[in-house]
């Protein structure tokens with residue numbers, strides 16, 4: 352008996368700031384949003400992509416699923432940060448089975464971890480543009496220890512982890528689903544999370560450069576804390592646009608937010624400059640698509656556009672997804688949509704499981 356073929360999975364994005372869940376319904380040619388919600392995590396529950404407080408995360412997942420009345424148990428989740436290495440490498444032309452045999456050996460030169468400690472995966476991109484006797488491959492290595500930590504979390508929360516993905520690829524998946532056919536040749540997907548900023552540059556829809564910046568929107572909060580002598584919660588509120596509750600007037604607050612975002616924006620610009628100066632850049636980035644909670648920072652798309660000289664717009668993860676008006680407050684969903692980008696990409700993964 353075949354069942355569950357092509358059913359959707361629950362997308363569970365365990366971010367260091369917020370847990371996000373997205374559930375989609377596959378209605379044939381189009382997806383409909385069935386459920387979406389998020390819950391904050393304590394600041395030290397996940398540090399640099401490493402699980403530090405299992406109990407807090409498990410209870411946040413369980414509570415969020417209860418609040419959203421989630422029935423689905425089979426999930427797709429993801430990992431990000433220093434446990435994930437994504438590299439574009441070049442090898443002499445060979446067939447896929449030969450790549451499989453040699454990839455372990457090759458990877459030792461590109462992965463800064465013991466090769467026995469990582470799970471390896473690869474995707475053949477095709478012949479190299481400058482030397483057709485070679486081919487380009489995207490190599491992905493994820494630390495086994497981190498995968499196991501996330502699997503345990505999810506199982507302890509009562510879910511069945513069917514797919515463990517990588518944030519960067521989930522982001523790409525969301526972009527492709529929503530912007531297919533409209534893409535410029537080279538597009539930079541930039542996701543600003545609480546503690547991590549992922550940059551994924553696509554050339555004709557395929558990753559050609561990927562880099563993490565190990566800071567995110569929390570850096571802005573911390574700078575506001577220092578500047579106005581606020582506690583963490585007060586500074587978060589100020590960043591989110593509630594200056595009237597704070598020790599500063601509105602326009603001082605806004606210019607402080609812009610200044611605090613400066614170093615992050617500078618890092619993003621430097622990463623894109625680095626890409627442009629490398630051999631990986633066949634063409635300049637035509638557009639930056641911004642997502643993650645940090646994309647909601649006041650004036651940030653304009654500031655990135657000014658700093659890089661490249662058009663920057665918010666990525667809408669629900670652009671091609673139907674949001675039933677009677678179940679959702681559309682204004683609220685659009686407001687928090689930047690935080691749903693990774694979880695949506697995970698929810699778009701198919702449950703290919705075939706049980707006999």
Ligand SMILES: Nc1ncnc2c1ncn2[C@@H]1O[C@H](COP(=O)(O)OP(=O)(O)OP(=O)(O)O)[C@@H](O)[C@H]1O
Pocket residue numbers: 365366367368369370543544545546547548567568569572587590591592643644645647648649689690
């Ligand atoms: N309205 C807003 N204005 C400014 N910043 C916001 C707003 N809403 C959320 N944020 C910020 O977005 C960040 C959370 O974003 P997100 O959920 O994408 O991160 P995360 O996935 O939990 O973290 P990471 O991926 O780095 O582990 C927080 O730092 C939060 O302060």
Ligand SMILES: [Mg+2]
Pocket residue numbers: 366367544545643693
């Ligand atoms: Mg995130």
